[in-house]
């Protein structure tokens with residue numbers, strides 16, 4: 569049985585969890601706090617980040633986008649990629665934007681955890697600007713989908729999984745962020761996705777980080 573090392577808030581791990589479930593691929597969920605010294609993540613990924621998918625022979629796969637590609641390549645049915653080449657590339661671009669929003673928000677999140685007198689407002693503003701720019705891009709893609717349930721060809725793809733994961737995490741970690749009022753159509757689209765069983769089953773929740781990270 570495969571094992572997925574995951575964390576309950578992680579938007580990167582959530583993408584993989586949703587994909588595995590949508591493809592009907594069985595796995596054992598190993599929930600960890602990747603920021604604490606108790607995590608087994610470094611034993612499987614020298615970059616010390618989850619998600620990590622551990623295969624039956626002990627091989628480990630990491631970097632969520634690579635795991636997604638690996639799963640889609642090895643287990644193409646049902647496909648979570650669009651059919652046409654341009655649409656496939658577009659889905660990957662959407663994933664890049666979603667991961668980029670998460671990366672910026674993680675940097676801002678840990679900056680906020682430093683002593684208040686050591687925090688850099690310029691750094692936090694820089695990361696929030698990136699996150700807001702990424703959200704603006706997602707909102708414009710959703711506008712182009714014109715009220716459809718899914719972003720591309722009105723079929724569930726990697727693009728929807730990536731957007732649902734980043735927005736779920738944003739709602740959890742940044743409840744005061746105004747994206748729902750700034751981008752109401754993005755919110756309607758998100759709420760629709762969130763009802764899907766694989767999304768509902770993987771909704772993020774906060775974890776306590778015990779170690780001092782910054």
Ligand SMILES: N[C@@H](CCC(=O)N[C@@H](CS)C(=O)NCC(=O)O)C(=O)O
Pocket residue numbers: 575577578579580581602603616617618619630631632633667674
């Ligand atoms: N680019 C990576 C990012 C993964 C990532 O940042 N994971 C976080 C948890 S949400 C982590 O494990 N952080 C621990 C660390 O960076 O030391 C991916 O897409 O998998």
